[in-house]
Amino acid sequence: MNAVSAVTAPYDAERVRADFPILAQQVNGHPLIYLDSAASGQRPLAVLRAVERYETHHHSNVHRGVHALSQAATEAFEGARERVRRFLNARSTREIVFVRGATEGINLVAQSLARPRFGPGDEILITGLEHHANIVPWQMVCEQSGCALKVAPIDRRGEVDIGRLLELLTARTRLVAVAHVSNALGTIVPVKRIIEAAHSSGALVLVDGAQAVPHGAVDVRELGCDFYAFSGHKLYGPTGIGVLFGREELLEEMPPWQGGGDMIRTVSFEKSTYNELPWKFEAGTPNISGAVGLAAAMDYLESLGLEAVAAHEQRLLALATAELERMPGIEIIGTAAHKAAVLSFTLRGCHPHDLGTILDSEGVAIRTGHHCAMPVMTFFDIPATARASFGCYNTEADVRALVTALGKAREVFG
Numbered sequence: 001m002n003a004v005s006a007v008t009a010p011y012d013a014e015r016v017r018a019d020f021p022i023l024a025q026q027v028n029g030h031p032l033i034y035l036d037s038a039a040s041g042q043r044p045l046a047v048l049r050a051v052e053r054y055e056t057h058h059h060s061n062v063h064r065g066v067h068a069l070s071q072a073a074t075e076a077f078e079g080a081r082e083r084v085r086r087f088l089n090a091r092s093t094r095e096i097v098f099v100r101g102a103t104e105g106i107n108l109v110a111q112s113l114a115r116p117r118f119g120p121g122d123e124i125l126i127t128g129l130e131h132h133a134n135i136v137p138w139q140m141v142c143e144q145s146g147c148a149l150k151v152a153p154i155d156r157r158g159e160v161d162i163g164r165l166l167e168l169l170t171a172r173t174r175l176v177a178v179a180h181v182s183n184a185l186g187t188i189v190p191v192k193r194i195i196e197a198a199h200s201s202g203a204l205v206l207v208d209g210a211q212a213v214p215h216g217a218v219d220v221r222e223l224g225c226d227f228y229a230f231s232g233h234k235l236y237g238p239t240g241i242g243v244l245f246g247r248e249e250l251l252e253e254m255p256p257w258q259g260g261g262d263m264i265r266t267v268s269f270e271k272s273t274y275n276e277l278p279w280k281f282e283a284g285t286p287n288i289s290g291a292v293g294l295a296a297a298m299d300y301l302e303s304l305g306l307e308a309v310a311a312h313e314q315r316l317l318a319l320a321t322a323e324l325e326r327m328p329g330i331e332i333i334g335t336a337a338h339k340a341a342v343l344s345f346t347l348r349g350c351h352p353h354d355l356g357t358i359l360d361s362e363g364v365a366i367r368t369g370h371h372c373a374m375p376v377m378t379f380f381d382i383p384a385t386a387r388a389s390f391g392c393y394n395t396e397a398d399v400r401a402l403v404t405a406l407g408k409a410r411e412v413f414g
């Protein structure tokens with residue numbers, strides 16, 4: 001993920017915003033200021049239209065029929081897979097498994113790779129900033145197989161303690177599972193460095209890319225990761241679709257984790273044989289329109305330019321950070337040197353939920369809570385944070401609206 005580099009053409013966020021019809025509405029009598037893209041991005045017209053076109057003209061089941069519609073649907077679905085392959089620069093579409101989202105992708109690796117192969121004496125290494133989706137599946141595998149879970153700690157800035165991580169990386173470590181970007185803190189984790197260290201110690205690496213793919217180009221070959229999981233809905237695509245990239249040699253050796261239609265080659269009551277990659281891991285009718293929408297979202301984002309979007313978001317993050325740092329009573333949680341477009345904070349004397357409600361009454365949508373990262377909250381000894389997150393459509397005016405609404409909240413609670 002290359003967060004920022006020089007941008008030539010000026011980025012026109014107002015024009016980008018106009019591509020997102022949902023943003024042109026009033027909430028509680030105010031123009032909607034959507035600062036919750038880390039929870040779910042909104043969809044541009046290009047995505048809405050691609051899904052509508054598919055549903056209106058091409059829908060049928062995939063891989064099954066000889067009739068024209070089934071072939072059109074299969075082409076659309078497999079075309080989307082090729083689009084994802086290009087987006088990630090994977091070697092082959094055999095490495096691109098469609099799943100429901102990052103959560104399902106991680107569970108697939110936990111159940112298909114780790115559960116049958118890992119046992120007592122083996123270790124899985126994660127970090128202290130993981131989302132529950134990159135903690136609980138590994139805890140389940142540990143219960144099922146007898147292997148152990150190790151956690152590399154974070155520091156007060158919200159950065160992974162790489163020194164400790166390297167100490168915890170031993171010959172017993174079979175897999176390192178790490179977020180590329182923390183959803184609760186915004187920290188960009190130096191995953192390439194972690195991957196290199198893990199590989200030289202003989203461990204595989206899964207990267208949870210849910211919060212990284214919207215904020216910079218990801219090249220799985222350049223990274224060298226073994227698995228990379230993300231969700232379509234954080235990338236301005238539909239919900240219920242996501243991707244697990246896996247290196248072909250690894251996926252080839254892994255057993256299917258769900259059985260049913262499409263994942264088989266032959267079935268008899270005595271024995272079934274399995275389909276080729278990637279369909280071996282796609283039991284049942286897939287989310288076809290979701291894949292079509294995801295491909296359209298990738299086209300859209302690349303038309304804006306991932307680097308340009310990332311640079312724009314970095315400007316908004318820097319502006320919002322500077323403004324909030326000036327406000328007495330506000331504490332920013334997560335001050336890593338390299339952050340993506342996430343700003344978590346607390347206001348003294350005000351529960352984040354109350355803060356979220358006040359901001360909502362001003363039309364400003366932020367997320368409050370533990371952000372499915374309870375260990376992060378425990379580490380900072382807080383129950384929750386308020387979190388503003390930025391996407392390609394946010395503007396400096398959105399940051400000013402956030403600051404103004406926070407000013408009102410401070411008048412109430414200050």
Ligand code: C6P
Nearest residue numbers: 038039101102103131133183210231372
């Ligand atoms: N984070 C947030 O508001 P799913 O639910 O499968 O699409 O994504 C799960 C997930 C995995 N990893 C990271 C780093 C994430 O941020 C998320 C989802 C949302 O932060 C919802 S809790």
